[in-house]
Amino acid sequence: MATITDVAQAAGVSISTVSYALSGKRSIAASTRQRIMRAIDELEYEPNAGARMLAGARTNILALSAPLGPDGHLPTHMRFVTSVVEAARAHDYDVLLLATDDEVSGIRRAASRSLIDGVVIMGVATVDERVPLVRRLGLPSAFIGVPPGVDDMSCIDLDFDRAGRDAVAMLADAGHTAIGVIGHPHSYVDRDTNFIRRFTHGFDEECRARGVRTATQWPEIGRTGGQQAYDRLREQLPEMTALVFHCNEPIVEGALRRIAQLGLSIPDDLSVLAACASYAADELETPLSAIPLPLDEMCHSAVENALALVDSLGHPQVTLIAPTYLDRGSIAAPKPAAHPA
Amino acid sequence: MATITDVAQAAGVSISTVSYALSGKRSIAASTRQRIMRAIDELEYEPNAGARMLAGARTNILALSAPLGPDGHLPTHMRFVTSVVEAARAHDYDVLLLATDDEVSGIRRAASRSLIDGVVIMGVATVDERVPLVRRLGLPSAFIGVPPGVDDMSCIDLDFDRAGRDAVAMLADAGHTAIGVIGHPHSYVDRDTNFIRRFTHGFDEECRARGVRTATQWPEIGRTGGQQAYDRLREQLPEMTALVFHCNEPIVEGALRRIAQLGLSIPDDLSVLAACASYAADELETPLSAIPLPLDEMCHSAVENALALVDSLGHPQVTLIAPTYLDRGSIAAPKPAAHPA
DNA sequence: GCGCATTATCGAAGCGCTTCGACGATTGTC
DNA sequence: GACAATCGTCGAAGCGCTTCGATAATGCGC
Numbered sequence A, B: 001m002a003t004i005t006d007v008a009q010a011a012g013v014s015i016s017t018v019s020y021a022l023s024g025k026r027s028i029a030a031s032t033r034q035r036i037m038r039a040i041d042e043l044e045y046e047p048n049a050g051a052r053m054l055a056g057a058r059t060n061i062l063a064l065s066a067p068l069g070p071d072g073h074l075p076t077h078m079r080f081v082t083s084v085v086e087a088a089r090a091h092d093y094d095v096l097l098l099a100t101d102d103e104v105s106g107i108r109r110a111a112s113r114s115l116i117d118g119v120v121i122m123g124v125a126t127v128d129e130r131v132p133l134v135r136r137l138g139l140p141s142a143f144i145g146v147p148p149g150v151d152d153m154s155c156i157d158l159d160f161d162r163a164g165r166d167a168v169a170m171l172a173d174a175g176h177t178a179i180g181v182i183g184h185p186h187s188y189v190d191r192d193t194n195f196i197r198r199f200t201h202g203f204d205e206e207c208r209a210r211g212v213r214t215a216t217q218w219p220e221i222g223r224t225g226g227q228q229a230y231d232r233l234r235e236q237l238p239e240m241t242a243l244v245f246h247c248n249e250p251i252v253e254g255a256l257r258r259i260a261q262l263g264l265s266i267p268d269d270l271s272v273l274a275a276c277a278s279y280a281a282d283e284l285e286t287p288l289s290a291i292p293l294p295l296d297e298m299c300h301s302a303v304e305n306a307l308a309l310v311d312s313l314g315h316p317q318v319t320l321i322a323p324t325y326l327d328r329g330s331i332a333a334p335k336p337a338a339h340p341a
Numbered sequence C: 001g002c003g004c005a006t007t008a009t010c011g012a013a014g015c016g017c018t019t020c021g022a023c024g025a026t027t028g029t030c
Numbered sequence D: 001g002a003c004a005a006t007c008g009t010c011g012a013a014g015c016g017c018t019t020c021g022a023t024a025a026t027g028c029g030c
Helices: A004-011 A015-023 A030-043 A049-055 A074-089 A103-112 A130-137 A160-173 A186-190 A194-210 A223-236 A249-261 A295-310 B004-011 B015-023 B030-043 B049-055 B074-089 B103-112 B130-137 B160-173 B186-190 B194-210 B223-236 B249-261 B295-310
Strands: A061-065 A094-098 A118-121 A141-144 A154-158 A178-182 A213-217 A242-245 A271-277 A289-292 A318-321 B061-065 B094-098 B118-121 B141-144 B154-158 B178-182 B213-217 B242-245 B271-277 B289-292 B318-321
Touching (some): A004 A015, A004 A030, A049 B049, A061 A074, A061 A103, A061 A295, A074 A094, A074 B094, A094 A103, A094 B074, A103 A118, A103 A130, A118 A130, A118 A295, A141 A295, A154 A160, A154 A295, A160 A178, A160 A194, A160 A242, A160 A271, A160 A289, A178 A223, A194 A213, A213 A223, A223 A249, A249 A271, A295 A318, B004 B015, B004 B030, B015 B030, B061 B103, B061 B295, B094 B103, B103 B118, B118 B295, B141 B295, B154 B295, B160 B178, B160 B242, B160 B271, B160 B289, B178 B223, B178 B249, B194 B271, B223 B249, B249 B271
Parallel strands (some): A061 A094, A061 A118, A118 A141, A154 A318, A178 A213, A178 A242, A242 A271, A271 A289, B061 B094, B061 B118, B118 B141, B141 B154, B178 B213, B178 B242
């Protein structure tokens, strides 16, 4: 493998000149730069990563802390991971995947060994050891999701509170006054996951403000959970004319199947909105209007947040992305009531 | 951050002594070793990764080349990735995740920069540029899956040919003489994926040997594809009394749903076997007897294969894992025929 | 109790890079 | 046309580690 010395020799300059030509930290004559670049191409030179880490302060590696909980949703998880890798590559960074049970030790190890420049943290729990850890380590970090009560770290997330309000507003504006919600599996809720709490808060507030009646089901995990949840919801809120999903695909699919079984049609009998959908809501059996989870945007911002801290540009801050709406025709006005007032 | 010099000072020895105490490459007096270890603990010393890479020949990083094709199955993909990470950690290795479109450049970059000791390669295509690449780079590599015609590389895979034979044998032994197969989405087949070909080969051979009639459907991707495939299969092979799945969850679920819709019960009306199942076939609506894909075993072996080459222990070789069988009661003897011979 | 192998330790070289200070050569200023 | 500022380049230090002799201390046989 060619070293910088080989390149310097081939180009007839000193190694520091090569280094500066590559980093751009000092000006280099155009002709010299060209000779250097040609030598680099010919020798297929790639700078040695270890030497770079040791000499410079940079490793060009970002850790991705992605614990897959016992009930984690594999496809969503994978989408985040892939998206972070792509975002990192766009900045010439590689990703070290930390995905074992013990997230803390992984981050600590990689950081103490100066293997990484920073870390992107996903799957944030309400009480997350990684928050004090990266704070103590002074490690440039970007959270995907907002740990409750944190404001001294870079976090990126959908504005779930706003998404909850928008969901209500959209359906209420269409004329609905009784909206059911099928949420995430109750095992998520038991862990008191922050984004669920924020969505619910916004949703409930807006319902109260608008006098909309509502009921929520937190199902069992999986397709069957979705079916059951829908049945329970009908008992709880028989007058329901609109349904909001705030959950992952399998539950949506289970509920949609049940709805079809009952002979109900969307949106004629029931308006449906997929809120904060990490999946492609247009590939369901019934395409659903959605407030999409801007997954790629979140991952890209997270990577940029982390790298900004690495470069000491700006300060950590919490960013909430405004929800958007994608109409796929699953929302309509409710049927005229059987006995109007 | 503490350096080896700090540790040496604290323990009252030279840095080389500390290094040898850590690597065990020369004998160190027990008392000295203890002092050193105490110093390491107190100072929370972790060796600098860059320095290690530069001085030693090791980086303790393994690349994972995991291209997610356009039709890749996210959950299966994630299971592999997670499993590789865990296997690597068991050997004190970290994983650099290469998961962009351009796999070749990722591997080349990481290798040329001496960032990685080796690479684990998954999602092997029939004609895979990564084979000549790692061969040319002389990079220790382990394939998960066997690229066709390759015998000079470490590969680990399920013995798909054998799995195909076993599937037939198991059902034929139970008395079935007409077996339908629902395979992977035809987009996989079009790419001429090697493992599908091997399964099919073993399956067909065994059918021929035993005089079993068979038909295969390569469905569209997704749940709906599964339903359609089952319907077509019934037309093609009306006397079918057993069904083999060689595909991913969504297709299985679609087909199972169709089977339930038709009022058929498993295994009374239809025996079903999930072959090479990467998913938990006991969590389906109807638990299925299966020939499981030994995913963890494959990933662990792949990591060990790669590390063996890093340590120059042994030579590359192709290993096929013998299929196993998990009985979950979805296979029974066929119903006595309506008009016996 | 002498030589010899073994054990325990040290010092120094060197891995390939970044970066600082130095210095001659240009360029610009009044 | 003298002086300063800037440009382009070089040499050398040093990042933290591994590893190769070298050296001192110990154990052993006879």
